[in-house]
Amino acid sequence: MMANEAVTYVCEMGLASVYMDHLLFGLDDIASIILNRVLKSTLPTVGAAICVSHTCRDNFILRAHMLPSIVHVIPNAVHTSKFIPDLSRQKMNRREQKLLWEEMVERERLHDRVEFLGYVPHSSVPILEAASAGLFVISTNVGGVSEVLPPETIHHADPNVDSLVESLSCAISGKIDSTDLFEFHRRVSQMYSWQRVAGETVMVYDKMIARPRLSLSQRLVRYKTVRHLAGFVVWYACWALHCICCFLCGIVATTAFD
Structure with missing residues (x-):
């Protein structure tokens, strides 16, 4: 107003x-x-x-x-320099990552500065930042989402439970190599640079x-x-x-x- x-x-x-x-x-x-x-x-x-x-x-x-x-x-726009694919994390499971993070917080005495969020709702995960970090994006095809990313970097699901489950299953069973991860980052950098x-x-x-x-x-x-x-x-x-x-x-x- x-x-x-x-x-x-x-x-x-x-x-x-x-x-x-x-x-x-x-x-x-x-x-x-x-x-x-x-x-x-x-x-x-x-x-x-x-x-x-x-x-x-x-x-x-x-x-x-x-x-x-x-x-x-x-x-x-998005600061793509802050969201770069990290291949080292692809080889560890979530429990191993959490143990390493907790040890780091304990070692550096960062209890009052670091908070482990755990599960984050999908509405709080930005699409552009996720794609720039090399993550394959699944989103419901509503509003202007279809204009955000190229078709090869995002999978559109219908806004219902069955379609979302099917899309997630396809993404989990599929394998994306490292070249694809950095290709996602490169394309987002070109499309959503602050200079442009x-x-x-x-x-x-x-x-x-x-x-x-x-x-x-x-x-x-x-x-x-x-x-x-x-x-x-x-x-x-x-x-x-x-x-x-x-x-x-x-x-x-x-x-x-x-």
């Missing part, structure tokens, strides 16, 4: 604004309906938007009634800076396209904010001259 409020303020200040959306929301539940109404009311004056996938982009355009030409797709993501983001901001800013009348016209009570409230709030800013600027100017 703070981002939506900030969009209104930056327009009044004559600044360019770029909205970033990372999540998929529905269209029929109460919470989504309220949020979508807020997006439609506050984003008519935004200069551009960035989504993390094409599925997220289509969802955002539908929810916020944005022009497709100003909504860009820039994926997330930062460069594409800077290009969007540069285009925004080069565009002329919207005047008060242009902003009011855009807010007027938001129908029903929400459009009237936002239109009035924009006009009131402009009057307050002009009043404050007048006070500051008078004080400076005095």
Whole structure:
């Protein structure tokens, strides 16, 4: 909500604004309906938007009634240098690894700094980091997951128990050699490098800076396209904010001259 409020303020200040959306929301539940109404009311004056996938982009355009030409797709990035396949761990079972870790913690006296999590829920395991570390990824084929990794590095299962069990069984019975592990790491490094993501983001901001800013009348016209009570409230709030800013600027100017 703070981002939506900030969009209104930056327009009044004559600044360019770029909205970033990372999540998929529905269209029929109460919470989504309220949020979508807020997006439609506050984003008519935004200069551009960035989504993390094409599925997220289509969802955002539908929810916020944005022009497709100003909504860009820039994926997330990952520090691949911190997630590199470790072949030495492939030869030990989980119990041997745990004993070595516990001995290391005991030897270095790290009890207050190291915590053994044990089982980690699947929702807490990032897909990109797992693939970069050389792990074969299994995920349900929902949302924009199919756009995240190439088909040879991820197996998509249907969102039901039987399909997940079958996919896990296939992955456990299959053998992946070391070249495949480092190939996963190499491909993730190329697709999700911070240099690439930062460069594409800077290009969007540069285009925004080069565009002329919207005047008060242009902003009011855009807010007027938001129908029903929400459009009237936002239109009035924009006009009131402009009057307050002009009043404050007048006070500051008078004080400076005095």
